[in-house]
Every structure is written in C-alpha cells, then in structure tokens.
Amino acid sequence: MSAIKMEICNEYFDSKAISDSGQCFRWYIQEDGSVAFLYGRCAVFVVQKDFYTVYAYEKGVSAKKIEEKLVRYFDLDRDYGEIISSIRPDDKVLLKAADEGRGLRILNQDLWEIIVSFIISQNNNIPRIKKSIYKLCEKYGEEVDIKGLKSFVEKDLGKGSFSWPLELNKTFPTPQMLEGKILDDLGLGYRDKYIEELVCSVLSGEVKIDEFKIPAEDELMKIKGIGKKVAACIELFGLHDLGAFPRDTWVKKIEEKYYNGRFEENFYKGTAGIMQQYLFCYERSLKK
C-alpha cells in the first residue's frame, strides 16, 4: 500500500500559518480549506476538522516509509511548546509573537528545491516568487499522478471530498531536468542566470549538494546568487539548521522597532531560526 492517513493533534501545528510563513512556496490552501502540496513525488492532502488529517500517496513507496517521511517533513518529533517556554520572560515582543504564531513549524523540505526557491526569493515578493516557481515546475517538472491519492481520500471522506490545484500537477524539476535549459521566460528577472549556472555546477559535480553539512554558509555563499541572507534561509529551511537566523528586511525592521537595532540570536542557540519565524510572521500579520 503506498498511501497513508495520519492524524495530527497538536496545538503547535497550523497549516495556514505554515503556508503563510514564507518558508514554502508550493503549499496551496484550497477553496474548501484543504491544503495540498508535493514533497518530491509524494502527493499530500490535508483537511481540518477538530484536528488535522493528512492523506499522502506515493507510487512504489511503502506506507511505513511515507509515514516516516512525513513525520520528518512536519518536524513532528520536536516539542515546539518547550522551545516557546525557553523564551526569555523579559522579551514581551517575542512572547506575544510566539503565542500568536504557535502553529508555526520549520518544515524539512527538499534541499534542491529550497536552494532554487530562495535564490528566486531575493529582492522579490511572494506572489511573483510563487508564479516563477509554478512556471518552472509546469515547464520542466514531471507529471504527477493524483488518481491514487484521490481514490484513497474519497474512499475515506466520500465522493467530491478531494480537490487538487492545477499548479501541483508537476514535480519540482531536478538539476537533470533543467540541464542546458534557458530560463528566461519564467519571470525570474536577472535571477535566471544564477539558476542556469547552478544547474551546470551541480551537474558537473563542482557543487555537491548531497554533501552539504551544517554549517554550510561558506559553501553556499560560493554559489553565485547566494549571499548571507539566502544562505541562512537555505540552512534553516533546507538543511534544518534551526539556529540559522535569516536577516531580511522584515527582521531588520523588527530589530529597529523593538530591539534597539539588534536581536541577540545568541540567546537562542539552536532555535533562533524558529524565533525568527515567530517575529517575521507576527510583524507581517500587523500589516494585514
């Protein structure tokens, strides 16, 4: 059986919050409130009633393996409550941000997808980032068969309970699928050259993504198009180094506004990246 159903009863899991957090650009919240995304070739569909129910399907992969993958992907073995309780009691801003953002988690996403996505994200806005990534997948990704997931979900929830966004009919393309491609028609702007060059260096073996180990900042910053901020995002979201602390324009704004110009990430060794997510999402929520 290559499908599983899994329940998540956890105060520290909120699919809407995760989807809006800017760590993933291919999670789709659908009309009926369900969430759809791909993890590699594994198709995932999440519905919420009192708790979350996750349905996942991947051809040729055992149920046990899929479950293991998802536990890792959602970071379910980590106690986010404990992390929140480690916040310094005098930091009222972070306490409030974490309280409101308690459903946030740092996902364990595919490293290649994260590297490309965050190169695209530089000096960019989220609608445009999503659009470029969608075009990239649509043009170069591999067709995903959704029928297995659909029948699995409908067997459990009834006919018409399953929907799937058009944007997720293709996988995120591997370096091999992008070999020699000109990426000038994806709305990437000047970033297209960075990705073309990266594809070359990965295929030639000059850049060995599978061998990246924490800390990877120096290795990452050798890649053209990756500076300090994008490197930190890749460490946090792609290598799951929860101590990485990306300083984007929002965080800088937060630091000016609440922290006299500097948030001391050394107070939170090993978890500063999670604190960054709480602050980032909190400050953005104020604007909406």
Next chain:
DNA sequence: ACCCAGGCCATCT
C-alpha cells in the same frame, strides 16, 4: 479611474 514611485524574505560588479 489612472498613474507612478517605491519596496519587496539581496546580490552582483
């Protein structure tokens, strides 16, 4: 209603 400037999960030269 329309336009335009400015900013965006920055980095390169």
Next chain:
DNA sequence: AGATGGCCTGGG
C-alpha cells in the same frame, strides 16, 4: 553606489 525585473501597494 548602481543595476537588476515584475508584481503590488499607496499616494496623488
């Protein structure tokens, strides 16, 4: 410090 590109927002 100047350039890069498309999307969105806010002010005029």
